[in-house]
Amino acid sequence: MRSFCFQYSLASSTRAGPQGLALTGRRAAGLPHSRRHAMTAVVAVDLGKTGCRAALWRGTGPTGDVHEVEGAPGLAAKDGVIASRDAVLAAVRPLLEGGHALPLATVCVGAAGAATAPEAARAMARLLLRDLPTREVAVTSDAITAHAGALNGETGVVLAIGTGAVAVGIGAGGVFARVDGWGPWLGDAGSGAWIGLAGLRAALRAHDGRGPATALLAAAVERFGAVGQWPAVVAGDGNPARTAASFAPDIALLAAEGDEAAGSILHEAAAELAQSVVAAGRPLGDSAVDIALTGGLVGIGEPLLAPLRAALAVAAGRVRLREALGTPLDGGRLLALSTSLPHESHVVRVRGDYPSGVVPAMQAAPAAASN
Numbered sequence: 001m002r003s004f005c006f007q008y009s010l011a012s013s014t015r016a017g018p019q020g021l022a023l024t025g026r027r028a029a030g031l032p033h034s035r036r037h038a039m040t041a042v043v044a045v046d047l048g049k050t051g052c053r054a055a056l057w058r059g060t061g062p063t064g065d066v067h068e069v070e071g072a073p074g075l076a077a078k079d080g081v082i083a084s085r086d087a088v089l090a091a092v093r094p095l096l097e098g099g100h101a102l103p104l105a106t107v108c109v110g111a112a113g114a115a116t117a118p119e120a121a122r123a124m125a126r127l128l129l130r131d132l133p134t135r136e137v138a139v140t141s142d143a144i145t146a147h148a149g150a151l152n153g154e155t156g157v158v159l160a161i162g163t164g165a166v167a168v169g170i171g172a173g174g175v176f177a178r179v180d181g182w183g184p185w186l187g188d189a190g191s192g193a194w195i196g197l198a199g200l201r202a203a204l205r206a207h208d209g210r211g212p213a214t215a216l217l218a219a220a221v222e223r224f225g226a227v228g229q230w231p232a233v234v235a236g237d238g239n240p241a242r243t244a245a246s247f248a249p250d251i252a253l254l255a256a257e258g259d260e261a262a263g264s265i266l267h268e269a270a271a272e273l274a275q276s277v278v279a280a281g282r283p284l285g286d287s288a289v290d291i292a293l294t295g296g297l298v299g300i301g302e303p304l305l306a307p308l309r310a311a312l313a314v315a316a317g318r319v320r321l322r323e324a325l326g327t328p329l330d331g332g333r334l335l336a337l338s339t340s341l342p343h344e345s346h347v348v349r350v351r352g353d354y355p356s357g358v359v360p361a362m363q364a365a366p367a368a369a370s371n
Contacts (some may be wrong), residue, residue, distance in 0.1 A: 010042025043095065043134070044332025047111040048142055048165040049074055050192075050242045054091035055243060055329045057171065066329070067094045071163075073239050074113030074183070075120040084111055084120075085127045092132060104134035108336035108347075110145025110328050112164060114176060118348060125350040138335060142180060142328060142335040142349040150292030150324035153341045156283045159273060162295040163245040165191035167273075167280035169289075170342050179280040184241040189272035192245030192297045195265055195304075199251040200244065202261045211261050214261035219250045222278045235369075245297075252300035266309045274311035292324040 016098075045054045053068045069090040072083040088109055105127060114121040121139040128137045143166045147158035157169040157177075165188045166181025184193040203220040205211030207227055222235045225245070234240045254262035281289045297304065326334075335347055 042336040043107045044329045045109040046328040052087040052091045054097040076113040076117040106136040106171040106336040107134045108138040108332040115141035136351045138184035138349045145331035146328040152325040156290035158292045158297045160327035164188040169275040169280035171284035177280045177283045179276045190269035192248040193241040196244035196247035198265045252303040255303040270307035
């Protein structure tokens, strides 16, 4: 996964050059850490609707093991707490086998849906505190951990684009703005699911004769089977947003090959994403604002990134592209180690009432939930 960082000034009327952005190639030499829990282990989890990744850090050393499993529909979805808890446990437990990571000071989870379902976030935190050998569980939105990682815990705007899409702005003095992230049916404009559904609709219009011919039709048949099966296939695994988003890389490939319908979809997605970025940056003031772009959708490359650069250059004035400083897992680590970052008011923390120096044992894996 690639991450990039934009910088723009909402007050500037100067437009960027033809490419809109210049890559600086700057990488973070390392993320700062708090003295809190400095010599104990922490786990960070990035729980999305497509995948769930967990990373273990021992003390202040580099990232240890990383384990990835399938994601969950989101905390706000039906049975979202249990599905999300199960995904987190599936990702974390293999990291703790043998007990070499103990004691765990904090497990920090950035979870899709946490921003709109804070009580569900708290409920999952309580379950994880019971099931994992840790003194504390912190749960926040995956957009918050993405923000903390990409901007190294500092203020600015992060556009997180994967299966969903959300722009988060955090400024001095607790200024906070969250734009979109409303899920695949009401929002997530420009996201992987949004792009995938737009591609399927364009393919269906071509199939029906309601729209122009497009290679999207053949590509969708190859991925999802006969046209008549598409509704059942998209809804069939209980995570239709993830299924729809799986079509986004195909759309990007066809756009790169010159398919007009595919290219039009990605240009529209870029325009939507740029609007979210500008809206999230506006409350932070007129000075230059760092903007980081992160998430799995970045991996589809220039067919989306080129029109996004152009849209940001037009909408936001001076724009500079830099590499983001870290990943959502890095952000989870920062939030696990410190309670003094500007993101703290958006983090739910649940702590166990254990005697000093005592860490609970890891519980047996929970039984699978019945349908």
